[in-house]
Every structure is written in structure tokens, then in C-alpha cells.
Amino acid sequence: MHETPNRILTPEPIETKQFHNANDAWEHVNKIYTSSISFLRSKFQAVLSHQSGHQRYRAFYPEIRITTTTYDQIDSRLSFGHVPGPGRYSITVTRPDLFKNYLTQQMALLIENHKVAIEIAVSETAIPIHFAMIGATSLDIPLESAGNLSLRDIFDVPDLGTTNDDIVNGLNTGETEEEALGLFTAQRVDYSLARLAHYTATDPEHFQNFVLFTNYQFYVSEFENYARKMLADPSSEYTSFVSTGNVEISDPDAEITYPTKLPQMPSYHLKRPDGNGITLVNIGVGPSNAKTATDHISVLRPHAWLMVGHCAGLRNSQSLGDFVLAHAYLREDRVLDDDLPAWVPVPALAEVQIALEKAVADITKVSGFELKQIMRTGTVATVDNRNWELRDNSGPVHRLSQSRAVALDMESATIAANGYRFRVPYGTLLCVSDKPLHGELKLPGMASSFYNTQVSRHLLIGIRAMELLCEMPLERLQSRKLRSFNETAFL
Numbered sequence: 001m002h003e004t005p006n007r008i009l010t011p012e013p014i015e016t017k018q019f020h021n022a023n024d025a026w027e028h029v030n031k032i033y034t035s036s037i038s039f040l041r042s043k044f045q046a047v048l049s050h051q052s053g054h055q056r057y058r059a060f061y062p063e064i065r066i067t068t069t070t071y072d073q074i075d076s077r078l079s080f081g082h083v084p085g086p087g088r089y090s091i092t093v094t095r096p097d098l099f100k101n102y103l104t105q106q107m108a109l110l111i112e113n114h115k116v117a118i119e120i121a122v123s124e125t126a127i128p129i130h131f132a133m134i135g136a137t138s139l140d141i142p143l144e145s146a147g148n149l150s151l152r153d154i155f156d157v158p159d160l161g162t163t164n165d166d167i168v169n170g171l172n173t174g175e176t177e178e179e180a181l182g183l184f185t186a187q188r189v190d191y192s193l194a195r196l197a198h199y200t201a202t203d204p205e206h207f208q209n210f211v212l213f214t215n216y217q218f219y220v221s222e223f224e225n226y227a228r229k230m231l232a233d234p235s236s237e238y239t240s241f242v243s244t245g246n247v248e249i250s251d252p253d254a255e256i257t258y259p260t261k262l263p264q265m266p267s268y269h270l271k272r273p274d275g276n277g278i279t280l281v282n283i284g285v286g287p288s289n290a291k292t293a294t295d296h297i298s299v300l301r302p303h304a305w306l307m308v309g310h311c312a313g314l315r316n317s318q319s320l321g322d323f324v325l326a327h328a329y330l331r332e333d334r335v336l337d338d339d340l341p342a343w344v345p346v347p348a349l350a351e352v353q354i355a356l357e358k359a360v361a362d363i364t365k366v367s368g369f370e371l372k373q374i375m376r377t378g379t380v381a382t383v384d385n386r387n388w389e390l391r392d393n394s395g396p397v398h399r400l401s402q403s404r405a406v407a408l409d410m411e412s413a414t415i416a417a418n419g420y421r422f423r424v425p426y427g428t429l430l431c432v433s434d435k436p437l438h439g440e441l442k443l444p445g446m447a448s449s450f451y452n453t454q455v456s457r458h459l460l461i462g463i464r465a466m467e468l469l470c471e472m473p474l475e476r477l478q479s480r481k482l483r484s485f486n487e488t489a490f491l
Contacts (some may be wrong), residue, residue, distance in 0.1 A: 003355045011039040016121035022108035024303060025064070028120040029103065029488065030096040032062035036122075038131040041064050047154060051407075052457045057155055059132070061092040061186040063123035064107065065178070068114050068491075070461065079480045081109030081490040089179045089489065091163075092123045092186035094131070095193065098205055101275065102301055106182075124163055129155035132189035134197075163187045168422060169339055170484060182490035183423065184299050192296035199292065200261065200267035204300060205244045208269055208277035210466040212459075213293065215285050217310035220268060222459045223280045227270045228252040239276060242269040250471065265293050268270035275305070276470050278463060283411060287333035287384050290414035298422035301491060303421060303477060304469050306427045311380065311409040314400055314434035321433070321454040323375040323461070325356055326428035329413035330381035330403040336417050346413070346420045349479050351425035352465075359465035360429070363457055378406035380428055382413030407432065423482040423491070429433055431458045431464070 014032050019025035036059035043057040067088045072080040081091050095390040096103060107118050129151055151157060162185045184192075193204045214220075232252035240250045245259045265284065271277040281297070294305070311324060318324075328459040329415045331342045360375055361367040381400055400408065412428040417425025431454055469477060478491060 002431065008058050009043075010058050010060075011035050014076075014122055016119060017047075018117035018119050020111055020117050022104040022111060022118070024094060024224075025107050025120050026100060026104050029062045029064065029093060030121055031094050032060075032120070033094065033255045036060055036062075036127055037105045037132050040127060040129060041136050044129060044133065044155070050359065056153075058126050060124050061094055061127055062096070063090055063092050063125075063360040064092040064103075064181060065119040065121060066110055066114065066116060066168065066181065067119070068116060072111055072114050078113075078475060079478050080487070081106070081489060082113040082179075083110075083179070083362050083489045084486045085180055089181045091181035092125045093182075094127075094186040094190050098193075099388060102491075110489055116376055124148065125186060126156035126159075128158045128187065128190070130158060130185070131194065134190070134194055139305075140271065151448065155196045158187060158191065160445040163191050164224075167488065170373065179486075180398070180488050182488050189299045192299040194294075195296045195314060196300075199263055199265045199296070201244045201263035202246050202269065202460045204268050206246070206248075206269045206271065206279075206300070207267070207297065207300050207397060208271060208279045209275050209303040210277070210470060211279045211281065211297060211305040212462050212466065213281050213283050213290070213305060213415055215283060215409070216455075217282055219280065219308065219459050220266070220282055222456050223270070224256070224270055226463065227268075237272050237323075238270050240271045241275060241469055242271060244268065265289060274324045274463040278466050285386065285470065286410050287335045287414040291335045291418060294415055294418035294422070298418070298424055301396045302424055303474060304425040304427070304466070305415065305464055306352070306356070306465060307412045307415045308428065308429055308458055309409065309411060310432070311376070311406055311412070311430035312403055312431035313408040313435045314367050314381075316430050318376060318435065320432055321374075322432045323360060323458070324428075324430040324432065325360070325375055325377045326379060326412060326416070327353070327377050328379040328432070329416055329428075330348075330379055330400070330405055331413045331417060332399075333384050333410070333417075335384070336415060336421070340417050340421045342421075344348075344417075346417050349425050349427065349481060351477055351479065352425055352469065355465045355468040355472075356429050356461070359461045362464050363461045379403050380412050381405040382410060383408060383409045384410065386410060409428045422483060423478070425469075425479065425482070429458070429461060429464070431455070470474045 014035060017028050039059045068083055069086050071085050166178045167184050196204050230236040230238040234403050242248045243256050247256050264279055267279060267281045269279045281293055283293045287327060327348045329346050366374060407430055414424045416428060
């Protein structure tokens with residue numbers, strides 16, 4: 001244990017090292033992080049059991065750094081894996097166990113593209129005790145003892161100065177005067193990992209690289225049915241299914257006991273050993289939920305996310321059960337106005353659009369011009385008022401007509417806009433469940449076999465689209481449309 005001049009006790013110092021091998025660099029990151037977490041957990045337990053005085057304890061996140069002195073000639077097709085110019089770049093990192101593949105991949109690209117060493121050091125950013133204790137299931141933390149502690153007098157607590165989205169939003173280069181290597185600081189990541197476990201009731205390590213969002217529970221049952229079929233198929237690459245509450249099965253006939261009370265946004269994971277499986281999150285209804293889910297899932301750096309849910313069809317030529325492929329978004333959800341103003345265009349991504357259209361053709365066995373019989377492309381409007389029909393319709397309907405909108409919901413534009421903001425490829429395929437402008441509202445009869453068939457087909461289309469995207473190299477999927485002028489090197 002090391003003591004600073006102002007009586008703050010810290011772990012024994014770990015030297016800064018340089019590496020030309022990404023795996024070796026990760027090992028040193030993990031060494032620093034493990035030392036810091038072990039120190040904080042042991043001191044927290046000692047304080048609770050009154051075996052320690054009231055001096056302060058502090059431990060720090062590991063930090064990845066790179067210094068370049070020239071403008072390197074980088075393959076112009078690459079949108080990540082390199083820094084924009086000469087300078088010193090850094091980022092604090094957390095949970096190296098969870099992010100091992102991601103960190104080694106990003107560091108390897110930097111070493112390869114710039115021909116310089118990666119530097120791994122102990123940062124100056126303290127680890128909040130709240131984040132250090134996450135996952136410490138072996139520690140006994142009596143509530144009555146913890147309640148009598150003033151944690152901020154003994155340990156560091158979360159700091160909004162390094163837990164915000166300033167880097168993502170282009171308002172700040174990083175935690176120091178150095179440029180940022182990644183979009184998220186370690187505290188921001190830790191905060192979201194804690195929120196994910198709370199909102200979805202599954203641990204972050206179960207999340208897969210391809211994420212489906214839906215706004216109806218119907219899709220969950222279909223997803224579980226599909227998962228069981230895949231687990232029963234010896235040729236399938238999927239190896240297990242995880243339901244809300246971290247219940248994991250690999251036997252297709254195994255029973256799953258669901259929690260009595262579901263979390264706010266239950267999640268389900270059809271896993272592959274390489275992490276390229278599919279996660280389904282039922283975000284429920286509303287742009288606030290859509291923003292919350294994507295705010296936190298984004299730190300896991302998924303390869304793509306798609307919205308597959310219900311919508312209102314706005315054209316008389318549409319039928320209930322038809323599909324809508326969003327080519328553009330009318331953003332009236334308002335929840336992202338401070339982070340990504342509505343005047344910022346959210347473009348359709350060609351790779352995702354092609355995958356979705358091909359998936360519709362594959363599942364429905366309809367292609368070419370005939371697809372127009374069951375699928376429309378166009379603008380999807382997202383609003384923040386579920387009962388917009390109850391207002392004077394002259395204004396809203398006129399705007400919808402001017403935008404050429406073909407469908408309306410409460411989540412799609414939020415998910416797409418946050419995908420754009422967080423540099424996560426996004427897309428939307430909706431299913432028409434009512435037509436309020438034409439007097440066709442949701443009725444109990446919507447639970448017909450025809451409608452249930454459409455739900456099943458819709459989910460299969462989303463899954464098929466994800467499988468098509470999984471076959472695509474990440475360098476191609478990660479479009480330059482998502483990257484700003486001076487972008488971070490880490491994806």
C-alpha cells in the first residue's frame with residue numbers, strides 16, 4: 001500500500017510500460033485494473049467491519065496512450081483505427097475482462113497503422129467505490145453498516161466531469177489536455193454497465209454484438225422459440241440462450257423460470273462464442289425508454305442495432321401487417337434535442353438498408369417489384385405523444401404529409417439518432433398495426449392468427465438481417481457517415 005503526502009492511501013505503484021503487441025498491452029491494463037479493484041474492495045470491507053480507520057482510500061483506472069509526430073498515410077477506406085494527426089492521445093478504460101476483444105482489436109490497429117508503441121499507465125482518474133463494488137458478490141455488505149457510512153469522506157464517488165457524453169457530442173477532447181482515443185471515459189462506461197444491469201436484469205457480458213429493439217412483448221416469445229430451434233440444430237452457431245434474470249440454457253428443452261416482476265426493459269440473448277449473436281431488448285413504449293436503452297448499450301460498442309416494432313401506417317394503400325423500411329426520419333421525439341439537434345440529418349446506411357430488404361425477401365419469398373405489395377420504404381415519423389390523434393389534427397397531419405411520412409411510432413427515430421450519435425450502425429423495419437388516419441384502430445381481434453404470423457415473420461426478418469450484417473467485415477459496416485471531422489481512433 002502506498003501513502004501520498006496528503007494521507008490518501010493507494011495501491012502499490014505499477015510502472016508505465018510501452019508495448020508493440022496488443023495482447024501484452026491488454027495484460028498490463030488488466031494488471032492495473034485488478035490491483036485497483038482488489039485494493040478498493042478490501043478497504044471497503046475493512047471499513048465496514050471497523051478494522052480500518054477513517055483515512056481516505058483511492059485507486060485509479062488504467063489508461064491507454066499513444067503519441068505520434070507525423071501525419072501517417074492511412075488507408076482512406078478505414079473510418080477507425082487511427083488518429084487524425086500528430087499529438088498525444090489517451091483514454092481511461094474499465095472492465096478489461098469484458099472488453100478484452102474490443103481493446104486488443106483497437107490497440108492492434110493503432111500499432112499497425114502508426115508503427116508506434118502503445119503506452120499503458122495508471123491514470124489520474126479515481127475509480128468511484130460504487131463502480132468498484134459492482135460484481136463483488138463474495139463480499140458481505142450489511143445494509144445497516146453501509147447506511148451509516150459517509151462514502152465520500154473515505155472513498156471517491158462518481159464525478160459528472162468524467163461521466164458525461166462530452167466526447168461523444170464533440171464538446172470536449174477528453175479527461176485531460178490530451179486528445180481522446182475513445183468515445184467514452186472509464187467512469188462513463190462503468191455508469192452505463194451498472195444501469196444496464198438495473199434496467200434489463202441481465203449482466204452486460206451477455207449482450208451480443210447485434211441488438212434488436214422492440215416495443216412489444218409478442219416478440220419475446222417468438223425470440224425464445226427461435227432460440228430453442230437454434231439450440232436444437234447441430235449446425236447452428238448459437239450455443240446458449242439467456243433470459244431476463246441471467247438464466248442461461250443450452251438445452252433446447254430446458255425450462256426457464258422468469259422473474260415475478262420484469263425489469264423496465266427486459267433483455268434476451270441468443271449467444272455465440274465470438275459474441276456475434278443477437279440480443280433482443282423490449283424497450284416498451286416511448287422515446288425516453290429508447291434513449292435510455294441506447295445510451296447505455298452504446299458503451300458495449302455493438303456492431304449494429306435495429307428497431308423491429310409496431311407502427312401506425314399513414315397511407316391508405318397500406319394494410320395491417322405490412323412492413324415499413326425507414327429511409328428517413330421525422331424527429332419529433334424531442335428527447336435528443338440537447339445532444340443531437342433535430343436539424344442534424346440522420347442518413348440511411350446503405351449496408352443496413354440492403355440487408356433489411358434482402359432479409360424481407362428471404363423470409364417472405366417475395367422480391368423485386370412485388371415487394372411493394374407488403375413493404376413500403378419512406379420516412380418514419382417519431383413523436384413523443386402517444387395520443388397525438390386526440391389533438392387538432394390539422395397541424396400534425398399537415399406536417400406528416402409534407403414529410404411524406406409512411407409510418408409513425410414513438411421509438412424508431414430516437415434509436416436511429418442515438419445510433420448516429422454513438423457511431424453504431426442502425427436501421428428500422430416496422431410492422432403496421434393500425435391506421436389511425438383511416439379509422440383502422442387496434443382492436444382485440446388483432447390477436448388473430450394472421451397477426452401472430454406477421455409478428456413471427458417480422459422477428460425472423462430482423463434476425464436474418466442481423467445474420468447478413470454479421471457476415472460483413474466490420475470495416476465496411478462501420479460507415480464513414482457516422483464519423484465526424486476529428487474522430488476518435490477507437491470505434
